[in-house]
Every structure is written in structure tokens, then in C-alpha cells.
Amino acid sequence: MTDLHVVFSVAGAEYTIPAAAVVQLESYQGATPVPGTAAYVAGIIQVRGQVIPVIDLRRLFGQPSAEATLDTRVIVTEQGGRQVGLLVDKSREVLRIDSAAVQTTPGLVAESSRGFFAGVIQLGQRLIMLLDLRKIVGEEDLNEQFANRFESGFNDAAALPGREPEGVAGDDGGAAPEH
Amino acid sequence: MAESGGLKEFVSAYVVEAEEHLETASTQLLAIEQALRLGGANLRAQREAFRALHTIKGLSAMVGVESVVTIAHRMEALLRASDRRGAKLPVESIDVLLRGVRAIQARVRAFGEGKAVPLPDVELLHALDALDTEHGNDPDELPHLELEPSLAAKLGALELEQLKAGLNDGQRALRVDFKPSLERSARGVTINQVREHLQRIGDVVKVFPTSQPAGPDEPGGLSFVIVLLSPAPLKAVADAADVAEDKVQILAEMAARLPVPGLEASLTAEEPLDTSADDLHVPQRGVVRVDVSRLDDTVEGLSSLLVTRFRLARAVKALRDRGVDTRELEAIVNDNARQLRGLRAAILRVRMVPVSELLERIPLIVRGLRRTMNRQVRLELESGGAEVDKAVAERLFPALVHLIRNAVDHAIETPDERVRRGKPEEGLIRIECSSRSNRWLEMRISDDGRGIDPAAVARRAGVAVPATEAGLLDLICRSGLSTRDVATTTSGRGMGMEIVKRIVHEQLGGELTLHSELGHGTTFKLMVPLSISVVDAFSFVCGGQRFVTPVVTVEEIIEIDPREVVEGLALPGQRPIKLVRRRGRAVPLLSLASVFAMPASGLEAKALVVRRGDDTMAFAIERMLGQQEVVVRPLNDDLIKVPGVSGATDLGDGQPTLVLDLLSLGANVSSRRLELEA
Numbered sequence: 050m051t052d053l054h055v056v057f058s059v060a061g062a063e064y065t066i067p068a069a070a071v072v073q074l075e076s077y078q079g080a081t082p083v084p085g086t087a088a089y090v091a092g093i094i095q096v097r098g099q100v101i102p103v104i105d106l107r108r109l110f111g112q113p114s115a116e117a118t119l120d121t122r123v124i125v126t127e128q129g130g131r132q133v134g135l136l137v138d139k140s141r142e143v144l145r146i147d148s149a150a151v152q153t154t155p156g157l158v159a160e161s162s163r164g165f166f167a168g169v170i171q172l173g174q175r176l177i178m179l180l181d182l183r184k185i186v187g188e189e190d191l192n193e194q195f196a197n198r199f200e201s202g203f204n205d206a207a208a209l210p211g212r213e214p215e216g217v218a219g220d221d222g223g224a225a226p227e228h
Numbered sequence: 229m230a231e232s233g234g235l236k237e238f239v240s241a242y243v244v245e246a247e248e249h250l251e252t253a254s255t256q257l258l259a260i261e262q263a264l265r266l267g268g269a270n271l272r273a274q275r276e277a278f279r280a281l282h283t284i285k286g287l288s289a290m291v292g293v294e295s296v297v298t299i300a301h302r303m304e305a306l307l308r309a310s311d312r313r314g315a316k317l318p319v320e321s322i323d324v325l326l327r328g329v330r331a332i333q334a335r336v337r338a339f340g341e342g343k344a345v346p347l348p349d350v351e352l353l354h355a356l357d358a359l360d361t362e363h364g365n366d367p368d369e370l371p372h373l374e375l376e377p378s379l380a381a382k383l384g385a386l387e388l389e390q391l392k393a394g395l396n397d398g399q400r401a402l403r404v405d406f407k408p409s410l411e412r413s414a415r416g417v418t419i420n421q422v423r424e425h426l427q428r429i430g431d432v433v434k435v436f437p438t439s440q441p442a443g444p445d446e447p448g449g450l451s452f453v454i455v456l457l458s459p460a461p462l463k464a465v466a467d468a469a470d471v472a473e474d475k476v477q478i479l480a481e482m483a484a485r486l487p488v489p490g491l492e493a494s495l496t497a498e499e500p501l502d503t504s505a506d507d508l509h510v511p512q513r514g515v516v517r518v519d520v521s522r523l524d525d526t527v528e529g530l531s532s533l534l535v536t537r538f539r540l541a542r543a544v545k546a547l548r549d550r551g552v553d554t555r556e557l558e559a560i561v562n563d564n565a566r567q568l569r570g571l572r573a574a575i576l577r578v579r580m581v582p583v584s585e586l587l588e589r590i591p592l593i594v595r596g597l598r599r600t601m602n603r604q605v606r607l608e609l610e611s612g613g614a615e616v617d618k619a620v621a622e623r624l625f626p627a628l629v630h631l632i633r634n635a636v637d638h639a640i641e642t643p644d645e646r647v648r649r650g651k652p653e654e655g656l657i658r659i660e661c662s663s664r665s666n667r668w669l670e671m672r673i674s675d676d677g678r679g680i681d682p683a684a685v686a687r688r689a690g691v692a693v694p695a696t697e698a699g700l701l702d703l704i705c706r707s708g709l710s711t712r713d714v715a716t717t718t719s720g721r722g723m724g725m726e727i728v729k730r731i732v733h734e735q736l737g738g739e740l741t742l743h744s745e746l747g748h749g750t751t752f753k754l755m756v757p758l759s760i761s762v763v764d765a766f767s768f769v770c771g772g773q774r775f776v777t778p779v780v781t782v783e784e785i786i787e788i789d790p791r792e793v794v795e796g797l798a799l800p801g802q803r804p805i806k807l808v809r810r811r812g813r814a815v816p817l818l819s820l821a822s823v824f825a826m827p828a829s830g831l832e833a834k835a836l837v838v839r840r841g842d843d844t845m846a847f848a849i850e851r852m853l854g855q856q857e858v859v860v861r862p863l864n865d866d867l868i869k870v871p872g873v874s875g876a877t878d879l880g881d882g883q884p885t886l887v888l889d890l891l892s893l894g895a896n897v898s899s900r901r902l903e904l905e906a
Contacts, residue, residue, distance in 0.1 A: 081884045084824030085870035093884045099874045102867040
């Protein structure tokens with residue numbers, strides 16, 4: 050089975066994710082930093098009227114951030130209705146990749162990569178890492194995150210499965226402690 | 229002063245009520261027109277329109293907007309005259325009447341905004357009079373009224389005419405003195421209600437608001453002198469106005485008033501019954517009109533409840549950590565959470581308005597366009613029973629108007645062209661709404677017109693032909709791009725789509741999509757949230773970054789005088805807390821940039837003071853930028869949900885700006901400190 054994949058580079062290495070999970074590519078004009086978020090969250094941007102978080106893959110992979118260039122792109126991904134942007138150095142290529150060509154991640158790399166890689170693709174001289182998008186955007190940690198936040202008390206109202214749990218603070222001018 | 233507040237409320241209630249009746253009037257006029265075009269008559273619509281105008285006249289007389297009284301009176305007379313003739317208005321009269329509605333609307337708004345109310349347009353009055361051929365003046369002499377000259381002088385010619393006609397009909401001109409009081413308003417008796425009650429047993433000619441200086445045994449304030457015509461006995465009038473019988477005086481009656489046998493008896497027998505039935509049904513339609521700001525107060529109250537609940541939950545957790553059995557407490561806290569959730573949903577529902585109210589205003593717009601553009605258009609409206617927050621409805625409407633204008637102006641072909649293309653002469657515009665997953669409203673605006681030609685649009689913009697419909701949409705939403713050479717009065721120069729896009733994306737945080745088939749028509753699909761939150765916010769700079777925070781959370785903005793800042797106690801392993809003197813009290817001063825671990829850039833010259841309960845805190849910032857209304861979009865993603873940040877907004881630069889919740893940030897800072905202390 051072959052699927053389209055979007056290929057991009059981060060700090061000199063090449064990575065890819067399935068094109069099916071990509072909504073669009075945006076050039077990067079900088080994100081609005083959100084204080085108190087994880088170091089690898091570059092901030093928020095507005096895409097087609099939506100506000101979405103952007104993950105700086107350089108920082109996620111333990112590299113220093115780079116100055117934005119004309120090549121810098123935000124890859125807007127979507128999974129289960131949740132949109133997250135990935136900040137990459139460059140992305141110019143869409144490849145058709147045969148699932149049979151995906152090899153398992155070498156043990157040493159897998160250990161140091163916190164499960165970010167779903168496999169490796171060898172293409173002639175090139176070595177492309179297939180990313181596990183769910184791990185990257187933290188989908189699997191969601192429940193744990195919820196639990197943590199409830200403990201610290203800040204998601205109190207938001208944790209209630211209300212009709213629109215996120216709105217109260219904004220509605221009244223932000224006196225609720227949920228965010 | 230309570231009285232002036234009352235008067236202000238009075239004016240805004242007048243504007244709201246008048247607008248409502250104006251809407252009824254125009255809807256009914258359109259219904260009459262449709263019936264006339266089909267060769268029939270719509271008696272019911274005509275009476276409804278008459279009633280609406282009559283009410284507007286009465287309301288306007290009460291607040292003293294004479295020019296509205298004059299216009300409404302002529303319109304009303306025209307409708308009444310035609311009713312007497314057998315219910316057929318000339319078709320051309322609808323145009324004039326709609327002009328009248330617009331003229332009244334403009335004057336009501338001017339009055340509501342405290343501007344000078346223009347005099348009635350003479351040409352309009354002539355046009356109305358010309359249609360009302362039966363309207364004639366009775367040359368009889370004016371009756372003598374037992375009224376203070378100062379008040380009598382304020383009666384306009386129309387009112388005197390009305391009094392004269394009423395007296396000729398055998399009614400009495402009466403004066404009622406009504407004084408609002410706390411006790412009365414506690415029972416729900418207001419001037420509006422009294423006027424309504426009196427209107428049922430007579431005709432209110434004029435209401436004079438008068439102000440009274442405070443006397444030795446009575447507080448001063450606003451009172452009203454009501455002049456009305458009624459055949460009812462004084463007692464019935466006094467009861468209707470909730471005043472003692474000596475507050476009702478006869479101003480004039482015809483000397484040769486013939487007693488009408490049975491009339492007095494039947495009125496005395498019926499009226500008290502009527503009024504008591506009324507009292508049982510005080511909220512007649514079960515509808516209460518509420519100022520949105522009062523709803524906001526309620527939401528604010530709710531959010532302080534949420535803060536309390538959050539503290540309660542923490543306290544319970546602390547107990548549990550100490551090994552206390554908290555199962556019962558936890559059950560109560562959970563119940564409390566569920567109740568708060570219900571309360572919140574209930575409050576949000578109160579703010580919802582039916583989308584059908586929005587759609588009802590469309591036919592009038594299309595009617596105007598149809599006439600100026602020589603297009604024949606049929607409208608199909610389907611609200612799907614959807615409801616949206618009032619703030620969404622207010623923003624959505626202009627976008628809807630732009631799309632409709634574009635459809636009539638650009639999309640629907642002329643009747644000839646349509647026939648040549650084998651389409652029905654009449655174009656079709658269809659608006660369809662439905663709510664999706666309790667959070668989104670989907671609205672489709674389709675036409676069966678010529679469709680959008682990507683090649684033509686691209687040629688005009690000087691770019692390559694867009695490959696997708698999304699690309700085409702982006703292109704037609706570009707500023708200043710028009711596929712027309714000539715700007716028309718209705719659609720301007722293609723700025724419309726840019727505005728639509730901005731409203732949908734920026735003001736509502738929604739999505740706009742397009743589907744177009746060349747030669748067959750275009751559909752725009754809008755997805756907008758059912759509710760948004762708009763807050764009045766301060767914008768400021770901190771750590772070199774721009775932020776906004778709701779005005780309501782800020783107690784005060786102070787200048788930081790370095791001489792007033794002292795270093796407080798330093799706990800082991802912590803930097804000392806700074807304190808700033810404010811009104812004789814020492815308030816903790818925190819650099820917002822350092823709370824956020826941002827590089828402090830520049831001098832922190834100002835501070836925002838916030839208070840939570842007894843806890844006051846000042847957040848030092850670099851400088852203030854201004855104050856504006858912002859639409860707050862929640863930050864839903866877990867990656868960016870952090871304490872102190874309640875959402876994001878667009879200040880118009882396309883970059884999100886963070887909305888800070890300094891209250892919860894303050895709470896977070898203090899609890900972090902407490903944890904460190906423990």
C-alpha cells in the first residue's frame with residue numbers, strides 16, 4: 050500500500066508524516082508565545098480564523114530554535130478535529146511511500162526519541178524518519194494531562210463536561226479560574 | 229439620581245419597543261403588497277400594520293418625539309381611511325408607507341442616541357396626504373380644555389384634532405396624574421403599564437413628563453400628566469391608572485353629550501373584570517425584555533461562584549490528603565458542580581435569539597435591491613429552528629446582508645438573460661440554517677445565478693487561475709478586487725466579500741467556504757459558533773509582548789513611583805516580594821513579565837491592580853495601549869491551556885493576542901507561594 054507523505058527537514062535531518070493528516074502548509078510569520086506552556090510550544094497562530102498551537106520541532110527534538118527564514122513552514126495537521134501546527138525548517142516535497150519500505154526504528158534511536166518515531170524510510174542515500182504524530186502532539190498523554198491539571202486545580206470548570214466548558218472566563222471577563 | 233436613571237431606561241425601552249413595532253409594520257406592509265400584487269387584499273396585515281403604527285405614535289407622544297408622532301399619524305390615517313373604504317390600498321402606497329417606516333426608524337434612532345431628531349420630511353408628508361384623499365380637516369372650533377396653559381401649549385395640532393374628534397364622538401377628555409413610586413414599581417406598576425391599561429379603555433392623547441421639586445413630605449422626581457379620551461367612568465379610569473379617583477379630572481366634554489343608555493353600566497361591569505384578568509396574566513406573552521448588561525452581571529456572578537467552588541474543591545482535597553474521610557463532602561462538591569453547569573447553560577440560553585429573527589429582516593432588503601437592480605428574485609428562508617447568541621446575531625447580520633446583495637447584484641441574471649439560458653425568469657436565493665453539535669451554526673446562502681468564473685476572476689486579479697474553490701474564495705475576498713468595472717450603489721466595488729470574510733473569520737472565529745458552478749449558481753457556507761464572548765478590555769505591553777485583559781477585573785491602573793516601592797520579606801530561596809503603597813496600604817507588586825518568565829524589557833512604569841476577596845495585588849507592566857471591545861476565543865488545546873490565560877483575540881493584525889485573566893493568575897501565584905512556604 051502506498052500513501053502520500055509530506056517530507057520536511059528539521060535541523061538538518063529529514064522527517065515525514067502522512068499527507069492525510071496535513072491540512073495545509075503556511076509560511077511562518079512568527080507565533081504569539083503563550084507563557085507557561087512547555088518549552089517546545091512556539092505559541093499560537095491564526096489559520097483561517099482558527100487559533101491553533103504551534104510545536105517547534107527543533108525544540109521538541111532537543112535542538113536550539115532557529116531564526117525564521119523564507120523557507121520556514123508551519124505544517125497544519127489535523128487529527129480527530131484537533132489542529133496543531135508543526136514548525137519546521139523547510140518542506141517542499143510530497144512523496145508516495147510504500148508502507149513496506151518503512152523499517153522499524155533502530156533500538157538506540159527509539160530509546161532516545163521518546164517514541165516520536167514510528168519508523169525509518171530509506172530512499173537511496175536519504176534516510177527519512179516517519180513521525181508518530183499522536184506522540185508529537187501529545188494525544189496519548191491527554192488523560193494524564195487532564196488528571197494533572199485537575200489536581201493543580203486550574204481546570205476545575207473546564208474539566209466539567211459542560212456544553213461549552215471553555216467559555217465562562219471569556220464571557221464575563223475572565224474571573225473564572227479554569228485556564 | 230434615581231429619577232434620571234429611570235428616564236434613561238425609559239428612553240432605551242422606548243427605542244427597543246418602537247423598533248419592534250416598526251419591524252412588525254414593515255413585515256405587514258410587505259404582506260399587504262404581496263396580496264395586492266396577487267389582486268387580493270390582506271385585511272389582517274393591514275390592521276396589524278395600523279396597530280403597530282398606532283402604538284408607535286402613542287409611545288412617541290409619551291416621550292415627546294413629535295416628528296415621529298406626525299409621520300405615524302399620517303400613515304395610520306391612510307391605513308384607517310383605506311380600511312373604511314373596503315380594505316384596498318393603492319399598490320403605490322406601500323412604497324410611501326415603507327419610506328415612512330424608514331423615516332420613523334431614523335428618528336427613533338436619533339432620539340435613542342441623544343441626537344437632534346429631524347423634522348418630518350415635508351415631501352413624505354405630502355405623499356402620504358395625497359394618498360389619503362379622504363383625510364380632511366374638520367373646521368369646527370377647538371374645545372376648551374381645563375388644563376394649565378403651560379401644558380396646553382405643548383399639545384400639538386394633531387393632538388388637539390384628536391381631542392376634538394373624540395369629544396365629537398361623545399368621549400370625555402380626561403387628565404390623570406400619575407406618580408411612579410418605589411411601592412408602585414414593586415408591584416410592577418410603571419408608566420408604561422398604566423399607559424397600556426388606559427389605552428384599553430380609551431385613547432391616550434398625550435403624556436407629559438413633569439419633574440417635581442422635593443416637598444416636605446414627598447420626595448421629588450418624575451411624575452406624569454396623562455391626557456386621554458375615554459367614555460369610561462372616572463372610577464374605571466382611576467383603577468386602570470392605579471390612582472385615587474381624585475387624580476382623574478375631566479378636561480372637557482361636549483355640553484350636549486347624549487347619555488348612551490347602558491354604556492356606563494356595561495363598562496363598569498366589564499372593566500374591573502378585564503383588569504383583574506390582566507393582573508393574573510402580567511407577563512402577557514411570557515417574554516421579558518432584559519438589557520444585555522444585566523445578563524453580563526449574572527454571568528459575572530456565576531464566575532465568582534466558580535471561583536468559590538474551585539476553592540472548595542481545593543479545601544476538600546487538602547482534607548483528604550490529611551486522611552480525613554471526605555466522601556460526603558466530595559459528593560456535595562460534585563452536586564454543586566453539576567448545578568453550576570446547569571446554571572451556566574441556562575444563562576447562555578437566555579442570551580440566545582432565534583435565527584429566524586435575523587432572516588425575517590432579509591425580505592425587506594431583497595425588496596429594495598429587486599427594485600433598483602431590475603432583477604426578479606424569490607427568497608426561500610429556512611431557519612431550521614436554530615438559535616444563536618445575541619452577540620453572534622449582531623455580527624452575523626452584516627455578513628448576511630453583503631452576501632445577499634452580492635447574490636442579487638452579481639449572481640442573478642436579468643430576466644431576459646435568464647429566459648435565454650432556459651432558467652425561470654425569477655431568480656432564487658435560498659438561505660438555510662442548521663445547528664451542528666450544539667456549538668456551530670451552519671448557514672448556506674445559495675443562488676441559481678451565473679456562478680463565479682475562476683478564469684475571469686483570475687484575469688482581473690492578474691494571477692493564475694485558482695485550482696481549488698478555497699483558492700477562488702481567497703481570491704474574491706481580496707481587498708479591492710471586483711469583477712465589475714462599475715461600482716454599483718448596492719454592492720460597491722467588491723469590498724463586500726472582504727468584509728464577509730473578516731466578520732466570519734476574525735469577529736466570529738468561524739469558517740467560510742464556497743461552492744460555485746459556472747452557469748448554475750453559487751453557495752456560500754458559513755460555519756459560526758453559536759456563542760462568542762465579547763469583553764471590554766485594556767490592551768498593554770509587558771515583556772515586549774502585547775496583551776489584553778478584561779476591564780472588569782482591573783480595579784485600578786496606577787503609576788509606579790519607585791520611591792513608594794519597598795522590598796518586603798524574603799523567604800528562604802526566594803526573591804523578596806516588593807510592596808507598593810496604594811491608598812495608605814502596602815500592596816504586593818509583581819512584575820508580570822517575571823511571573824511569566826519573560827525577559828523584562830524596558831521600565832515597568834505602570835501597574836494593574838486586581839483584587840480577589842481581600843487579596844489585592846498589583847501587576848507591573850511596561851505601558852498601556854488602550855481600551856477596546858474584543859472577541860475572546862477560548863484556547864481549547866491542552867498544549868496552550870495555562871493559568872492566567874483565558875483566551876486569544878485578534879486586534880486586527882492577524883496575529884493572536886493573549887487575553888489574560890489576572891485574577892486567576894493572582895490566585896495561582898499565591899498558591900504557588902503557599903506551597904513553597906509549606
